Amino acid sequence: KAGVTQTPRYLIKTRGQQVTLSCSPISGHRSVSWYQQTPGQGLQFLFEYFSETQRNKGNFPGRFSGRQFSNSRSEMNVSTLELGDSALYLCASSSHRDSEQEAFFGQGTRLTVV
Amino acid sequence: SQQGEEDPQALSIQEGENATMNCSYKTSINNLQWYRQNSGRGLVHLILIRSNEREKHSGRLRVTLDTSKKSSSLLITASRAADTASYFCATAKLGVTGGGNKLTFGTGTQLKVEL
Numbered sequence: 339k340a341g342v343t344q345t346p347r348y349l350i351k352t353r354g355q356q357v358t359l360s361c362s363p364i365s366g367h368r369s370v371s372w373y374q375q376t377p378g379q380g381l382q383f384l385f386e387y388f389s390e391t392q393r394n395k396g397n398f399p400g401r402f403s404g405r406q407f408s409n410s411r412s413e414m415n416v417s418t419l420e421l422g423d424s425a426l427y428l429c430a431s432s433s434h435r436d437s438e439q440e441a442f443f444g445q446g447t448r449l450t451v452v
Numbered sequence: 453s454q455q456g457e458e459d460p461q462a463l464s465i466q467e468g469e470n471a472t473m474n475c476s477y478k479t480s481i482n483n484l485q486w487y488r489q490n491s492g493r494g495l496v497h498l499i500l501i502r503s504n505e506r507e508k509h510s511g512r513l514r515v516t517l518d519t520s521k522k523s524s525s526l527l528i529t530a531s532r533a534a535d536t537a538s539y540f541c542a543t544a545k546l547g548v549t550g551g552g553n554k555l556t557f558g559t560g561t562q563l564k565v566e567l
Contacts, residue, residue: 342494369553371553371554371555373555373557375492380557380558380559380560381540381542381557381560382557383554383555383556386553386554388553393553394553394554396554426492428494428495430495430553430555432553434553436482436544436553438482438483438544439500440485440497440500441485441495441497441553441555442497443487443494443495443496443497444494445493445494446492446493446494448492
């Protein structure tokens, strides 16, 4: 079974631009969550989707958005990039709807904003 | 904001020794999970312990959970150089049945196992 796939792996963007990151979950997993990891703030929850519906959202500004498609693939978008958005963005998929089982993480997308 | 605090922040041991990491959290939980991360890559799930469990084993890993103290510990026995990584605890909050998957991570412990 293929794992969680995140694309691209690395990205360099300029302040003010926007970026879209993609996540393909494990086949059959309907829950996809996104996390931001920075040295200063650690791992922080961004949002979670289940069957195309956003069920949870973390404490991030509206510049951060996401969506999930009918095949469970998910994208997250960050508009008007700021230097502080430089981070490792991790996607996780789960077979269960309620954190009852482990989450499977992708390798992440490392975003650098210059 | 991070719910969990981990202790120690960094740990350096010799191969063959045991490594113990501690995690404290703030709210009532459904379960607590431990993850490993190698060099800023993806997280790998190690073990999940439910709130009604006190101890769980998996290979060289032993996890304890004390819900009265809101704390957990991860013990890695007979450490190997390949265990060098960052270790994170993550909690799933109680009361989110039907409310989705959301993990709150601790600050992490950086473990270095030297030959």
